[in-house]
Amino acid sequence: MDAVFKALADVSRRELLDRLRAENGQTLGELCERLDMTRQAVSKHLGLLEEANLVATVKRGREKLHYLNPLPIHEIAERWIGKFESQRLQALSDMKRALETK
Amino acid sequence: MSKPSFVYVTYIASTPEKVFKALTSTEATEKYWFGHAVTSDWKVGSPVKFHREGKLTLGGQVLENDPPRRLSYTFRPYHEPHNGTDTSRVVMDLEQQRDQVKLTVTHDDFAPDSPVFASISNGWPLVLSSLKSYLETNHVLWAPWYEDKAKQEPEKVAS
Numbered sequence: 037m038d039a040v041f042k043a044l045a046d047v048s049r050r051e052l053l054d055r056l057r058a059e060n061g062q063t064l065g066e067l068c069e070r071l072d073m074t075r076q077a078v079s080k081h082l083g084l085l086e087e088a089n090l091v092a093t094v095k096r097g098r099e100k101l102h103y104l105n106p107l108p109i110h111e112i113a114e115r116w117i118g119k120f121e122s123q124r125l126q127a128l129s130d131m132k133r134a135l136e137t138k
Numbered sequence: 139m140s141k142p143s144f145v146y147v148t149y150i151a152s153t154p155e156k157v158f159k160a161l162t163s164t165e166a167t168e169k170y171w172f173g174h175a176v177t178s179d180w181k182v183g184s185p186v187k188f189h190r191e192g193k194l195t196l197g198g199q200v201l202e203n204d205p206p207r208r209l210s211y212t213f214r215p216y217h218e219p220h221n222g223t224d225t226s227r228v229v230m231d232l233e234q235q236r237d238q239v240k241l242t243v244t245h246d247d248f249a250p251d252s253p254v255f256a257s258i259s260n261g262w263p264l265v266l267s268s269l270k271s272y273l274e275t276n277h278v279l280w281a282p283w284y285e286d287k288a289k290q291e292p293e294k295v296a297s
Contacts, residue, residue, distance in 0.1 A: 061143070061145075089147055089149065092146065094244070101141060101142070105146055106146075106263050107147065107267060110267050111267055114279060
């Protein structure tokens with residue numbers, strides 16, 4: 037769990053997760069195209085995300101595809117968000133989003 | 139081969155044999171898969187059926203059965219709002235890593251604009267977390283979408 041929090045505690049890595057959320061299964065090259073980071077930096081961040089199991093990879097021929105793996109975040113939520121709290125939190129989160137997008 | 143649509147990875151403190159058994163057992167799936175009980179003879183080409191409260195919820199066909207390493211079947215949801223016309227494919231790969239199992243679930247071959255696509259991304263994380271919890275602690279998780287609303291704690295109104 038420490039690895040998950042460490043991996044998430046960086047704006048560039050969260051940006052990479054957002055990119056994968058928007059389009060799953062990207063290669064390192066594709067992820068580098070639209071980012072202001074060197075290939076080495078992106079590669080290093082992806083390595084940390086993979087270690088934390090926040091990114092899953094699949095080899096397709098010579099390419100390595102990257103996928104957002106939400107399971108560790110899910111486990112964190114399960115640990116601290118109880119059964120009865122989840123619906124109220126959802127309602128609050130919906131309300132926050134509705135108010136913020138106005 | 140097309141690019142997989144979803145790849146989920148979870149690490150379970152168990153053995154590949156136990157994880158494989160949990161994926162293919164009627165009793166186990168009924169517990170951790172929120173009441174969806176699987177039945178199949180697991181021969182390649184045989185039907186795979188999930189029933190919940192007596193109703194067919196998921197159907198498919200065995201594509202690969204290589205215990206305890208790989209299981210694959212076609213995936214056709216019948217539960218609301220689906221009607222069993224949308225077929226995709228699930229592959230489960232199990233890899234022993236010291237005293238744990240790396241379980242990779244790959245879901246692909248969706249029809250373009252498949253409505254199943256959206257419900258998958260809600261379903262798998264919860265099913266896989268529940269499977270992990272079931273094997274490690276014998277506790278299963280709870281699926282918010284099956285909660286009987288009448289049974290819920292009444293809201294307290296602040297005065």
